Amino acid sequence: MTIDQLNKAKIPIVKIDKNLEKFHGKVLFPEKLEEANKTLSKVGLPALPGGTQNTTTAQSSDLQKEFISALKEE
Amino acid sequence: MRHDRYEYRTERLSLFYEFISEGPKGQIKKIVEYTPATIQNVYNLAFGDYDEMIGGINDKIITNNGDSQKVLATVASTVYAFTGKYPEAWIYVTGSTVVRTRLYRMGLTNNLTEISNDFYVFGLIEDNWEQFIVGEDYEAFLGNKENS
Numbered sequence: 001m002t003i004d005q006l007n008k009a010k011i012p013i014v015k016i017d018k019n020l021e022k023f024h025g026k027v028l029f030p031e032k033l034e035e036a037n038k039t040l041s042k043v044g045l046p047a048l049p050g051g052t053q054n055t056t057t058a059q060s061s062d063l064q065k066e067f068i069s070a071l072k073e074e
Numbered sequence: 075m076r077h078d079r080y081e082y083r084t085e086r087l088s089l090f091y092e093f094i095s096e097g098p099k100g101q102i103k104k105i106v107e108y109t110p111a112t113i114q115n116v117y118n119l120a121f122g123d124y125d126e127m128i129g130g131i132n133d134k135i136i137t138n139n140g141d142s143q144k145v146l147a148t149v150a151s152t153v154y155a156f157t158g159k160y161p162e163a164w165i166y167v168t169g170s171t172v173v174r175t176r177l178y179r180m181g182l183t184n185n186l187t188e189i190s191n192d193f194y195v196f197g198l199i200e201d202n203w204e205q206f207i208v209g210e211d212y213e214a215f216l217g218n219k220e221n222s
Contacts, residue, residue: 014084015083015084021085023090028109028130029107029131041113
């Protein structure tokens with residue numbers, strides 16, 4: 001990606017800190033995540049404006065566990 | 075957001091961000107976390123004070139370091155960083171209290187022109203999502219990056 005493209009994309013350039021990898025596999029806000037999942041399971045996601053199809057589909061909690069498990073393996 | 079923000083760091087997966095809040099209460103380490111929710115491509119955004127003593131987040135205390143706008147601007151910047159890496163992601167956020175949710179709503183309102191250029195923003199009210207409208211008392215927020 002060129003600098004011009006980066007500027008247009010508004011993606012910040014962020015330093016990587018390996019020390020933060022200590023959080024991999026952890027959920028620091030479990031209560032908030034639980035609340036989020038509870039709400040989302042009830043209300044779902046909105047349709048995007050302009051007729052854009054929302055291709056996100058509901059998955060079981062196994063996906064989340066798999067994600068966290070994958071992080072632990074790294 | 076155009077507001078002044080803190081410098082922050084992340085790790086290679088861009089799920090965790092860290093920055094230092096500076097104010098009358100001193101230097102306070104803040105952590106921003108994006109956690110996958112049970113719905114695919116949806117991530118819960120949460121942030122709080124990192125407590126070295128417990129090695130985790132202490133979200134029960136109210137720090138009040140006099141820099142809430144700068145903290146919000148910093149967190150908003152991490153949304154751009156995160157969605158730069160995960161452009162299909164939906165970001166879900168709500169406050170741990172009604173007051174904090176209102177604070178986030180104010181932050182969105184104050185920066186809506188810029189944010190809406192880049193993201194679709196929705197607010198949750200009475201179990202329904204609607205496109206964010208200024209003045210509505212939403213319970214939670216959801217954002218998705220607009221395709222360029």
